[in-house]
Amino acid sequence: MSTRIPAPDRTRALERRDHPALRVAALVALLVLWELLTRTGRIPALFLPSPLGVINAGVEMARSGELATHVATSLRRIALGFGLGALGGVSVGLVTGFWSVAEAVGNPLIAATFPIPKIALLPLLILWLGIGEASKVAVIMLGVFFPMAINTHTGVRTADPLLIRAAASFGAGRVSLVRKVLLPSALPMIFAGLKLGAGTALLLLVAAEMIAANAGIGFLILHAQNLMETTKLMVGIVLLSLLGVASHWLLVRLERAALPWKTP
Amino acid sequence: MPRRLAALLVAVLVWGGVSEAPAQGQKVKLGVLRLTSSAVLFVGAEKGYFKEFGIEPEFVFFEAAQPIAVAIASGDLEVGATGLTAGLYNIVAGGVPIWIVADKGREWPDHNLTALVVRKDLYDAGVRTLRDLKGKKIGVTQIGSTFHYNVGRLLEKEGMAPGEVELVPLQSLGAVADALTAKRLDAVATAEPFVSRLETSGVGVTLIRTGDSLPWQIAVMLYADRFARDRARAVAFMKGYVKASRHYFDSVVKRRAGPEYDEIVAITATYTGARPELIRRGFPYQDRDGRLMPGDIGRQTAWWFAQGLVKAPIPDRDIVDESFLREALKGMP
Amino acid sequence: MRVVAERVSKTYADRLGQPVEALRDVSLAVDAEEFVALLGPSGCGKSTFLNIVAGLLRPSAGDVFLEGALRPAQSATAMVFQEFALLPWRTVQANVEFGLEELGVCARERVARARDYIALTGLAGFEAKYPHQLSGGMRQRVGIARALAVDPAVLLMDEPFSALDAQTRQLMQEELLLIWERTRKTILYVTHNIQEAVYLADRVVVLSRRPGRVLATVPVELDRPRVEALLGTPEFAAAVERIWSLIKGEARRALEEAQ
Numbered sequence: 001m002s003t004r005i006p007a008p009d010r011t012r013a014l015e016r017r018d019h020p021a022l023r024v025a026a027l028v029a030l031l032v033l034w035e036l037l038t039r040t041g042r043i044p045a046l047f048l049p050s051p052l053g054v055i056n057a058g059v060e061m062a063r064s065g066e067l068a069t070h071v072a073t074s075l076r077r078i079a080l081g082f083g084l085g086a087l088g089g090v091s092v093g094l095v096t097g098f099w100s101v102a103e104a105v106g107n108p109l110i111a112a113t114f115p116i117p118k119i120a121l122l123p124l125l126i127l128w129l130g131i132g133e134a135s136k137v138a139v140i141m142l143g144v145f146f147p148m149a150i151n152t153h154t155g156v157r158t159a160d161p162l163l164i165r166a167a168a169s170f171g172a173g174r175v176s177l178v179r180k181v182l183l184p185s186a187l188p189m190i191f192a193g194l195k196l197g198a199g200t201a202l203l204l205l206v207a208a209e210m211i212a213a214n215a216g217i218g219f220l221i222l223h224a225q226n227l228m229e230t231t232k233l234m235v236g237i238v239l240l241s242l243l244g245v246a247s248h249w250l251l252v253r254l255e256r257a258a259l260p261w262k263t264p
Numbered sequence: 265m266p267r268r269l270a271a272l273l274v275a276v277l278v279w280g281g282v283s284e285a286p287a288q289g290q291k292v293k294l295g296v297l298r299l300t301s302s303a304v305l306f307v308g309a310e311k312g313y314f315k316e317f318g319i320e321p322e323f324v325f326f327e328a329a330q331p332i333a334v335a336i337a338s339g340d341l342e343v344g345a346t347g348l349t350a351g352l353y354n355i356v357a358g359g360v361p362i363w364i365v366a367d368k369g370r371e372w373p374d375h376n377l378t379a380l381v382v383r384k385d386l387y388d389a390g391v392r393t394l395r396d397l398k399g400k401k402i403g404v405t406q407i408g409s410t411f412h413y414n415v416g417r418l419l420e421k422e423g424m425a426p427g428e429v430e431l432v433p434l435q436s437l438g439a440v441a442d443a444l445t446a447k448r449l450d451a452v453a454t455a456e457p458f459v460s461r462l463e464t465s466g467v468g469v470t471l472i473r474t475g476d477s478l479p480w481q482i483a484v485m486l487y488a489d490r491f492a493r494d495r496a497r498a499v500a501f502m503k504g505y506v507k508a509s510r511h512y513f514d515s516v517v518k519r520r521a522g523p524e525y526d527e528i529v530a531i532t533a534t535y536t537g538a539r540p541e542l543i544r545r546g547f548p549y550q551d552r553d554g555r556l557m558p559g560d561i562g563r564q565t566a567w568w569f570a571q572g573l574v575k576a577p578i579p580d581r582d583i584v585d586e587s588f589l590r591e592a593l594k595g596m597p
Numbered sequence: 598m599r600v601v602a603e604r605v606s607k608t609y610a611d612r613l614g615q616p617v618e619a620l621r622d623v624s625l626a627v628d629a630e631e632f633v634a635l636l637g638p639s640g641c642g643k644s645t646f647l648n649i650v651a652g653l654l655r656p657s658a659g660d661v662f663l664e665g666a667l668r669p670a671q672s673a674t675a676m677v678f679q680e681f682a683l684l685p686w687r688t689v690q691a692n693v694e695f696g697l698e699e700l701g702v703c704a705r706e707r708v709a710r711a712r713d714y715i716a717l718t719g720l721a722g723f724e725a726k727y728p729h730q731l732s733g734g735m736r737q738r739v740g741i742a743r744a745l746a747v748d749p750a751v752l753l754m755d756e757p758f759s760a761l762d763a764q765t766r767q768l769m770q771e772e773l774l775l776i777w778e779r780t781r782k783t784i785l786y787v788t789h790n791i792q793e794a795v796y797l798a799d800r801v802v803v804l805s806r807r808p809g810r811v812l813a814t815v816p817v818e819l820d821r822p823r824v825e826a827l828l829g830t831p832e833f834a835a836a837v838e839r840i841w842s843l844i845k846g847e848a849r850r851a852l853e854e855a856q
Contacts, residue, residue: 046337046358123439127446131401131432166682169651170675170696170747180695184686211439212432222435226330226406227573228351228358261686261727 049231054238057231071239073215074205077133078247081140082201089145089197090190093152097186098178103153110149118143118200119207131212136205143204144197151193155186188262191255198247202240217243292491292501294321295332295344298536300456300546301369301377301483302345303516306535307528308508316507317500323535329410333486336362342491343501347483350408350573353565356583357576361489363585365498366505367556369483371414371475372549375517377482378414378475379459381468382451383444394422394429394472400450401430403440408573410482411453413564414474416571421478426571444468456546475549481560483548492585502592506554513552554589598665598673598750598783600627600650605659606808607645618808619645622659625802625811627751629665630781634788634798636840638851642809643787647755650785651676667750670702675749679756681736683728689715689739690724696747714742717776734765741773745780752782756789767825770796774823791844795836796823803843806851813843 031051037043038050045053061067096106122139129135159182167181209218221236223229255262292314296302308314309321324341326332332346337360345368346352355362371377380402382391391397404411416426432449434440441458443449445467452468462468474480485505492498515524532543551557561584568574607620619642627633637643648654650661651674663673675696683692693711702710715721718738728736737757744752757773758766770793777784788794794801795817803812817836819827827833 044358044360046355046360123442126439126448127442131434131443131448162678162680162682163684165648165653166676166678167684167695167699169653170743171672171699173699176699180698181684184684187686210435212434212443214430214432222433223407226349226351227408228330228334228354229575230358259686261729 046228046230049234053231054234058235058238061232061235067235067239069215070217070220070236071243073219074209074217074243077136077140077208077216078201078205078243080133081137081204082144082197084137085141085144085201086148086194086197088141089148089150089193090152092145092149093154093186093190094156094178094183096149097153097156098174098182107153110146114146114150118204122204122207122211126211136208136213139208140201140204143200147196147200148190148193151189151196152186155189156182158189159185187259191251191259195248195251198251199244202244202247206240290318290497290500291320291322292497293324293340293342295324295326295335295341295346297327297329297332297346298325300532300536300538300543301548302535303528303532303543303547304368304505304508304512304550305345306531307512308504310531311508311511313507313511314501314504317503319497319501319504333362336486336488339488339490342488344486344488345483346486347410348413348481348561348564349406349410350412350568350571353568353574353578353583356578357574361582363487363489363492364484364556364561364583365487365492365585366485366502366509366554366589367481367551368485369548369550370557371478371480371482373476373479375475375547375549376456376459376473376545377548378411378453378455379470380415380418380451380453380472380474381444381459381462382471383447383449383468384466385447386450387469387471392471394418395424397451397471398424398428399430401432401448403432403434403443403449403452403454405435405437405440406433407431408568411455413480413567414478415453417478417480417567418472418474420567441467457542460545479557480564481557484556484561485554487585487588492588498588499591502554502588503595506589506592506596509550509554510552513550516547517549517552553593556584556586598663598667599629600751600783600785601662601664602626602646602650603660603662605646605649605656605661607642607649607654608657620649620656621808621810623804623809623811624659625814627783627785629783632777632784632786632797632799634786634794634801635804636788636791636794636801636844637804637809638806638844638848639789641804641806643789643804644755646804646809647676647753647785647787650674650751651753663750665750668748670700670706670748672696672700672747672749674751674753675744675747676753676755677737677740677744677757679759681728681733681740681760683736683739683743685728688725688727689720689731692728692739693742693746696743700747710746711742714746717745717779718742719772732765733761734769737761737769741776745776745782750783752784754784754786756787758793759788759790766793771825773797774821778822791837791840792828795819795833795840796828801840803840806847812847815840815843 035051038045038048058067092106096103118139121142122135125135125138129138163181163185164177167177172180205216206218206221209216210222213219217236217239221233224232224236294305296305305321314321329347330349330351332341332344333352333355335341336344337355369377380394382397402415404415406412412431415429415431419426419428434443437454437458440452440454441462444452444462451471459470463470487498512528515522515528519525529540529543532538533540536543562580565574565578569577602623602625605620605623608616608618611617623646635643635646645654649656667673684695687695690711693715694707697707697710715724718741720735720738720742723731723735728739731739740757758769761769774797786797798817801815801817803815804810805812819832819836
């Protein structure tokens with residue numbers, strides 16, 4: 001009865017293979033199918049522009065400088081709104097996170113105003129700040145401010161008390177604690193907030209640019225819709241998604257650079 | 265025996281009557297705005313003018329003009345009554361046929377449909393003409409809208425370039441009015457009832473009534489391509505429309521008072537839910553026989569094309585088809 | 598530098614607001630250059646006592662004094678924590694420099710002093726690593742280097758090796774003794790491990806279970822330098838047995854109470 005059998009191999013059940021080629025192929029197949037579908041002429045380009053048509057329109061707009069104008073305008077609004085909102089949010093979050101008086105004053109205010117959809121404030125902001133740049137930047141700023149303030153606050157409040165005690169045991173004062181322990185502790189949450197805020201900022205950008213704008217990606221989309229230029233509409237949508245992907249990529253890069261201890 | 269004969273007679277009469285009239289109760293999907301400007305169609309339905317020709321209009325209500333054109337293009341609607349925008353022309357320029365078949369409202373002297381309203385303080389400071397608005401902000405609903413066309417053509421008439429004022433698109437007439445009230449704009453191109461509302465609240469003063477200065481074919485009846493190919497139904501609908509149009513013209517446009525006028529106000533009120541005094545202010549002018557303003561569609565497409573907002577020139581034969589109207593009028597006195 | 602605690606008591610409120618007496622009338626002294634182990638069962642308040650000495654907690658009654666003169670750029674106390682408590686976003690070098698920054702030492706001297714203690718604790722070559730890239734033993738070396746770098750008059754160690762595996766713990770204990778021989782710091786070392794206390798300390802102060810009181814102070818009369826071979830000797834076993842007999846009853850009662 002001394003038979004030899006191989007030790008059972010149960011890895012198959014645990015296996016999960018990655019198919020990178022298939023991922024790309026699926027995407028390409030979708031685009032090709034889409035292109036072919038529009039080529040048959042059964043669906044008018046007015047309702048479903050072809051991928052190549054969209055690319056051509058994009059190239060055409062890039063050549064005429066139209067694209068650059070829209071993108072530059074949107075980027076300026078995003079940069080200003082996002083920058084101011086993030087700066088304000090992080091500052092408020094740090095202050096309320098560390099200083100109990102500020103928390104007592106600030107938290108109920110933030111809790112009360114945070115749930116207001118910022119898009120709903122847009123008409124009001126236009127009445128207060130006018131139809132120019134200020135109202136557009138302000139709505140983006142508000143949209144970014146809240147997630148940043150809340151995340152930073154949470155990040156500070158959830159800082160490891162052991163680290164705070166350790167720092168204090170070496171004689172660290174309040175300023176030192178904020179700068180050297182609380183702020184770095186909150187950084188991962190701050191970056192999570194930035195990524196969240198970037199999505200919100202894009203959404204609000206489009207909403208803001210759909211009112212009283214003469215340039216910008218949101219304007220481009222609405223304008224194309226008004227004029228029934230579906231191909232340009234798609235260019236606008238593609239631009240938006242590219243902007244979304246790019247901003248996320250940039251933030252991930254920035255996060256890696258700022259949080260080297262998080263990457264193995 | 266006489267009873268049986270009588271019964272037979274009745275049967276023959278009924279049978280004959282049915283066979284002689286066009287097929288009873290053919291439904292036509294008709295897209296309209298829930299506004300006074302659609303009054304003629306409400307009249308057609310309520311007074312039985314469409315039924316007379318075997319057509320049963322099935323109203324589909326819209327909140328904005330452009331979706332009606334889109335629904336016609338996609339075939340979701342068979343007939344539409346809507347304003348002429350750059351977007352509508354671009355549907356045709358994009359290769360999807362839709363047909364302009366009859367008049368449905370014109371900017372016309374002495375009929376205040378839309379107007380250019382200037383802020384009261386600017387008016388008091390001496391702004392009296394479009395030329396005085398050089399460099400100022402004028403609010404419109406959208407780029408490519410009828411309001412954009414109004415301002416653009418009025419500028420042209422004044423010999424001004426389109427860039428000499430700043431057009432600010434605010435999406436809705438309500439937002440346009442609000443922005444003027446908040447003094448974020450210097451003037452607005454708007455329509456009733458906002459014109460009256462801005463004037464009575466002291467916010468603005470009407471500078472130009474578009475119809476007085478620039479008569480044009482602002483609204484039309486549209487046929488979807490498939491409906492246009494269904495010749496018999498398309499002509500039958502048009503017959504009903506012409507009858508409704510004549511009734512509307514005689515009671516509302518020509519007389520502007522009387523029991524028939526009041527009846528149309530009442531009919532419109534039931535369809536739109538608007539107050540009678542607002543309805544009285546909002547009846548647009550249109551041709552008695554539903555004829556389009558000669559050459560005006562070509563003038564519009566050429567202007568939009570010149571502005572770069574319609575991507576290709578559109579010859580009239582690709583978008584205008586008055587043959588249904590001509591055929592319908594043939595059999596009418 | 599000498600540490601003197603006089604009748605230190607500590608009562609705090611637990612999560613439900615109930616008062617909990619952690620320490621009662623603890624008096625002890627640690628002489629200059631002496632290595633004292635504070636031994637007691639879990640939850641006897643020995644860490645609380647250490648935190649009071651470090652200035653991180655206020656005693657409810659009694660006082661703690663540090664007797665002696667501080668040199669410039671010298672910290673009175675420095676603490677080594679059980680869970681290391683390294684700043685994860687700082688490299689080894691920067692972690693060791695942390696206390697020096699708070700002392701106001703200039704940048705150039707900080708770098709130099711940190712390098713010395715990194716070398717002393719066997720971390721040379723790891724200066725640029727982040728804590729998460731190090732093993733537990735290496736992390737605690739950083740913790741020790743950080744504490745030593747501020748040249749503390751008294752070194753406070755709160756079960757510094759209890760989170761390490763047995764082999765690493767043994768090696769670290771030996772290294773600690775080597776470092777102590779060289780630096781002659783006054784050390785107050787908290788542990789619940791009798792062997793560790795006997796192996797390391799000149800004197801073992803035994804605390805009762807809560808509320809912590811001083812049960813006994815037992816001098817350890819084993820020769821120095823002590824090496825691993827000592828652990829197998831009858832003298833060592835006898836010293837351990839003496840302390841164990843003191844706290845056996847306490848430990849059993851604690852176990853019964855827990856059940």
